[in-house]
Amino acid sequence: MKQKRYTRGRALRGRLLRKQAWKQKWQKKGECFGGDGPRATVKACLSCGQFSHWAPQCPQPDEEDTRPAGPEPKVPHLAPAVLPLYPLRPSGQVAETPTEVFQALEQLGHQAFRPGQEHTVMRILSGISTLLVLPTGAGKSLCYQLPALLYSRRSPCLTLVISPLLSLMDDQLSGLPPCLKAACIHSGMTRKRQESVLQKVRAAQLHVLMLSPEALMGAGGPAILTQLPPVAFACVDEAHCLSQWSHNFRPCYLRVCKMLREHIGVQCFLGLTATATRSTARDVAQHLGIMEELGPCGPSPIPANLHLSVSMDRDPEQALVTLLQGDRFRALDSIIVYCNRREDTERVAALLRTCLCAVRGPAPGDHAPEAVAEAYHAGMCSRERQRVQRAFMQGQLRVVVATVAFGMGLHRPDVRAVLHLGLPSSFESYVQAVGRAGRDGQPAHCHLFLRPQGEDLWELRRHVHANSTDFLPVKKLVQHVFPPCTCAQPPPEEQGGVGGERPVAKSPIQKAEYHSSPQAAPGPRRACPGHELALPVQPTVQALDLPEEAIETLLCYLELHPQRWLELLPNTYARCRLRCPGDPTQLQALAHRCPPLAVYLARQPPADTRRDSRSMEFDMVELADSMGWELASVRRALRQLQWDQEPRTGVPRSTGVLVEFQELAFHLRSPGDLTAEERDQICDFLYGRVQARESEALTRLHRNFQAFHSMAFPNCGPCLEQPSEEQSTKLKALLGRYFEEEAEEAQGPEAVRDEQGPELEQAMLQDWEDQIRRDIRQLLSLWPEEKFSGRAVARIFHGIGSPCYPAQVYGRDRRFWRKYLHLSFHTLMCLATEELLLVGR
Numbered sequence: 142m143k144q145k146r147y148t149r150g151r152a153l154r155g156r157l158l159r160k161q162a163w164k165q166k167w168q169k170k171g172e173c174f175g176g177d178g179p180r181a182t183v184k185a186c187l188s189c190g191q192f193s194h195w196a197p198q199c200p201q202p203d204e205e206d207t208r209p210a211g212p213e214p215k216v217p218h219l220a221p222a223v224l225p226l227y228p229l230r231p232s233g234q235v236a237e238t239p240t241e242v243f244q245a246l247e248q249l250g251h252q253a254f255r256p257g258q259e260h261t262v263m264r265i266l267s268g269i270s271t272l273l274v275l276p277t278g279a280g281k282s283l284c285y286q287l288p289a290l291l292y293s294r295r296s297p298c299l300t301l302v303i304s305p306l307l308s309l310m311d312d313q314l315s316g317l318p319p320c321l322k323a324a325c326i327h328s329g330m331t332r333k334r335q336e337s338v339l340q341k342v343r344a345a346q347l348h349v350l351m352l353s354p355e356a357l358m359g360a361g362g363p364a365i366l367t368q369l370p371p372v373a374f375a376c377v378d379e380a381h382c383l384s385q386w387s388h389n390f391r392p393c394y395l396r397v398c399k400m401l402r403e404h405i406g407v408q409c410f411l412g413l414t415a416t417a418t419r420s421t422a423r424d425v426a427q428h429l430g431i432m433e434e435l436g437p438c439g440p441s442p443i444p445a446n447l448h449l450s451v452s453m454d455r456d457p458e459q460a461l462v463t464l465l466q467g468d469r470f471r472a473l474d475s476i477i478v479y480c481n482r483r484e485d486t487e488r489v490a491a492l493l494r495t496c497l498c499a500v501r502g503p504a505p506g507d508h509a510p511e512a513v514a515e516a517y518h519a520g521m522c523s524r525e526r527q528r529v530q531r532a533f534m535q536g537q538l539r540v541v542v543a544t545v546a547f548g549m550g551l552h553r554p555d556v557r558a559v560l561h562l563g564l565p566s567s568f569e570s571y572v573q574a575v576g577r578a579g580r581d582g583q584p585a586h587c588h589l590f591l592r593p594q595g596e597d598l599w600e601l602r603r604h605v606h607a608n609s610t611d612f613l614p615v616k617k618l619v620q621h622v623f624p625p626c627t628c629a630q631p632p633p634e635e636q637g638g639v640g641g642e643r644p645v646a647k648s649p650i651q652k653a654e655y656h657s658s659p660q661a662a663p664g665p666r667r668a669c670p671g672h673e674l675a676l677p678v679q680p681t682v683q684a685l686d687l688p689e690e691a692i693e694t695l696l697c698y699l700e701l702h703p704q705r706w707l708e709l710l711p712n713t714y715a716r717c718r719l720r721c722p723g724d725p726t727q728l729q730a731l732a733h734r735c736p737p738l739a740v741y742l743a744r745q746p747p748a749d750t751r752r753d754s755r756s757m758e759f760d761m762v763e764l765a766d767s768m769g770w771e772l773a774s775v776r777r778a779l780r781q782l783q784w785d786q787e788p789r790t791g792v793p794r795s796t797g798v799l800v801e802f803q804e805l806a807f808h809l810r811s812p813g814d815l816t817a818e819e820r821d822q823i824c825d826f827l828y829g830r831v832q833a834r835e836s837e838a839l840t841r842l843h844r845n846f847q848a849f850h851s852m853a854f855p856n857c858g859p860c861l862e863q864p865s866e867e868q869s870t871k872l873k874a875l876l877g878r879y880f881e882e883e884a885e886e887a888q889g890p891e892a893v894r895d896e897q898g899p900e901l902e903q904a905m906l907q908d909w910e911d912q913i914r915r916d917i918r919q920l921l922s923l924w925p926e927e928k929f930s931g932r933a934v935a936r937i938f939h940g941i942g943s944p945c946y947p948a949q950v951y952g953r954d955r956r957f958w959r960k961y962l963h964l965s966f967h968t969l970m971c972l973a974t975e976e977l978l979l980v981g982r
C-alpha cells in the first residue's frame with residue numbers, strides 16, 4: 142500500500158534538503174551584503190534602487206567607481222580631530238558642569254540628571270573615553286544624545302552610534318527628541334537610501350548617525366567612512382559584545398572600534414551596557430582605550446520596582462496558568478513569557494489562550510486587551526512577528542510567549558510582568574529580560590519557573606557545545622590561514638615555481654638563517670610582510686563543520702593574541718567572474734586599460750588562454766596582493782571594464798563586458814613564513830582557547846542553575862497572591878554579587894567533564910552504555926557514506942545541528958535526535974569515537 146505523504150511539491154531529502162537549507166541561508170546573506178550573481182534576489186538594482194536592471198548593469202557608477210583606478214597609498218583617511226568641548230582641570234578631573242549642559246538637558250525634555258548621567262556626559266564633553274554600566278531603562282541613551290547636541294552646536298561634526306540590531310536602531314531613531322537630527326545606515330537598506338543618508342551627512346544636516354556593525358564591516362564600509370565629517374565621538378551600544386569574556390561576544394564589534402580608530406581617527410568612545418561583570422567591564426574598557434582603573438560598580442542591576450520570585454514546579458506550564466490566574470498576576474495586562482525553545486512558545490501560547498480566556502471574559506467597561514496570548518520567535522515570518530509586536534505595543538495583546546528574540550529595544554514602558562519558563566541562559570540575559578518590565582518605575586512582577594530534574598539546564602548546555610570544535614578542524618583552519626609563501630626564498634625561476642604563488646614551505650633551518658641575517662626586520666622578525674588572503678566562507682564552514690560566527694571568533698582570537706598572528710579585514714566578495722563578448726583582440730584592448738586584467742592574463746598558462754579567453758574566474762584578493770594594490774582599486778579597475786566613453790560626446794557607454802563579484806569570504810592578512818613550531822603553537826593556543834571557552838560557559842551555566850535552584854520555592858504556591866519580599870531581596874543580592882565579582886578562572890576541560898550537575902551518575906551511565914553503543918552502530922549503518930566524528934554523533938544525540946549535519950536532515954529521525962540530552966556530551970563523544978574506531982571509520 143502506498144504511504145500517504147503530506148508535502149507540497151516534491152519532498153527533498155538527504156543531501157538535496159541540506160543543499161536547499163544552505164541555499165536559503167546564503168540567499169539571505171547575499172541580500173544583506175549586496176553581492177552580485179544569482180544569489181541576489183532583491184528585485185531592485187542595489188546601486189541606484191531602480192527596477193529596470195541589476196547592479197552590474199547599472200549605468201550609475203558606484204561611489205568608488207568614480208575615482209580613477211590605480212594603486213592606492215595605504216594611508217587611512219583621517220578627518221580633522223574634534224577637540225573636547227571642555228578642558229580638564231589641572232588635577233585631571235572633569236570641570237564643573239556648566240549651565241549650557243543643564244540647558245541642553247532641558248531642551249531634551251528632562252529637568253535633572255539621573256544617577257551616572259552627569260558624570261558620563263561631562264567626561265564625553267571633556268574627550269575622555271567612558272564605559273557606562275547602568276540597568277535597562279536607567280537612561281543610558283541620554284549620555285550620547287546630550288554630548289552629540291552640544292558638540293554639533295559648536296562646529297559641524299557627527300556622533301556615531303554603533304547599534305547591534307536593526308530593529309533597535311529604528312526604535313531608537315523614533316524615540317529621539319526632535320532637536321536631535323539623526324539617521325541610520327544598515328545592511329538592510331538599498332544603496333539609494335544609504336546614499337541619501339550620506340548626502341545628509343556630508344551636508345552636515347545630521348547630529349547622530351547610527352550604524353550597524355555589518356554596514357561598516359561590509360564591502361561598503363570604507364566608502365561610508367571616507368564621507369564622514371569630523372566625528373566628535375563614537376558610542377558603542379551593548380558594549381559588552383566587545384569582550385571575549387562576555388556571554389555575547391561579537392568579534393565584528395572589535396573590528397568596528399579598530400576601524401573607527403584607524404580610519405577616521407576616533408579618539409573618544411562611549412560604551413553603554415546594562416550587563417557587564419567586572420571582568421567583562423575591564424576587558425571592554427581596554428578595547429575602548431580607557432586607561433584608568435574602573436570605579437565601583439553602579440547601582441544594582443535590578444531596579445527596585447521589580448519583584449522577583451522563583452519556583453521549581455513539577456509541571457511548569459500548568460503552574461504558569463495557575464500563577465496567571467492568581468491575585469498577583471490576574472489584573473496585569475502586559476506580560477511577556479520567555480521560553481528557551483521555539484516549539485514551546487507555540488504550545489504555551491495555545492495553552493494560555495485556552496485556559497485564560499474562560500477566566501477573563503470581557504466585562505463591560507473593562508479595557509483588557511482583546512487577544513490573550515500569541516507566540517513570537519525568530520522562526521516566524523517577519524510580517525507575523527511585526528503583527529504580534531504591534532498588537533502588544535498597542536495594548537491589544539495581553540501575553541506574548543516568546544524566545545529571547547522578542548524584546549531587544551522594546552520600548553513599552555508599562556510591561557507589568559516578565560516570566561521565564563525555564564532557566565535563563567545566563568545571569569546577564571535574565572537581567573536584560575526582566576529589565577523590560579516596569580520601565581515606567583511602577584511595580585512590576587517577574588517569576589522564574591525551574592524544572593526540578595534540570596531539563597532546562599540540558600537544553601541550554603546544547604548551545605554551549607554547538608560552538609565548540611575538535612583539534613582537527615582547528616588545525617585545518619590554521620593551515621588555510623597561514624599558507625606558506627615564497628617571500629624569503631630565492632626568486633621563483635631558480636626554484637622552477639610559478640611567479641606570485643605560494644608554492645614551497647620554508648624549512649625551519651632556512652628560516653633560522655634568515656632570522657639571523659642583519660636585514661631582518663625589527664620587532665617580530667619576519668621575512669614575510671604578510672599577505673592578504675580570502676577564505677571563502679561557505680566552503681570553510683562546510684570543511685570545518687563550524688558556524689560562520691564560530692570561525693570568525695577563532696580568527697579574532699588570533700588577532701587578539703599578544704603576537705597578533707593575523708589582521709582581520711572586512712569580509713569581502715573574493716572572486717571575479719569576467720565575460721568578454723568580443724574576440725581576443727577586445728580582451729587585449731581591455732587588458733591595456735586594466736592592469737589587474739593584464740597581470741591575470743600574463744600569469745595564465747598559454748593553454749588556458751587559448752581554451753576559453755572570453756570567460757574567466759579568479760581570486761581578486763590574491764591578485765591584488767601579488768600586485769601590491771588595494772583590493773578596492775583592483776575591484777574598481779575591473780568594474781570599469783564594463784564602461785567606456787563615447788569618443789565624441791564623452792558619454793559613458795556599455796562595453797558588453799560582464800563583471801561579477803562572487804563568493805563571500807573572510808578577508809585577512811597573515812604571514813606566510815611561519816615555522817612548523819609556530820603553527821603547532823597557534824593550533825595549541827586556539828584549541829586551548831576553544832576548550833577554555835566551553836569550560837567557562839559550562840561553569841557559568843552550572844553556577845546559574847545552582848544559584849536559582851538554591852533559592853527556589855518547591856512550587857509557585859507562595860507566589861500566587863503576593864511576591865515574597867525576602868526571596869526577591871535575596872535574588873537581587875545574588876545578581877548584584879555576580880556582577881561585582883571577578884570571572885572565575887576556567888579549570889580546563891576536566892572541569893567540564895566532572896561538573897555534570899544533575900546528570901546520571903557514572904553507575905547509571907553504565908546502564909545506558911550498551912544502549913548508546915547500539916544506537917551509535919545503528920546510526921553509522923544508516924548513514925554509511927557519512928564521515929562522522931565522535932563530536933558529530935554526540936551532537937546528533939544532543940539535538941545540535943551543525944553545517945554538515947543540519948537539524949532539517951538529522952532531526953527527522955527521532956530515534957537519535959536529542960535522545961541522550963540528559964547525558965554528558967563528552968561521554969557520548971568518547972563512546973562514539975570508540976565505536977568509530979572499532980568499525981574503522
Ligand SMILES: Nc1ncnc2c1ncn2[C@@H]1O[C@H](COP(=O)(O)OP(=O)(O)OP(=O)(O)O)[C@@H](O)[C@H]1O
Pocket residue numbers: 251252253254255258275276277278279280281282283415550
Ligand atoms: N534624566 C532623565 N530624567 C527623566 N527621564 C529620563 C532621564 N534620562 C532618561 N530618561 C527617560 O528614561 C527612559 C529610558 O531611557 P533609555 O531608553 O535611555 O534607557 P536605557 O538605559 O538606554 O535602556 P536600554 O538599556 O533598554 O536601552 C526614557 O523614556 C527616557 O526619556
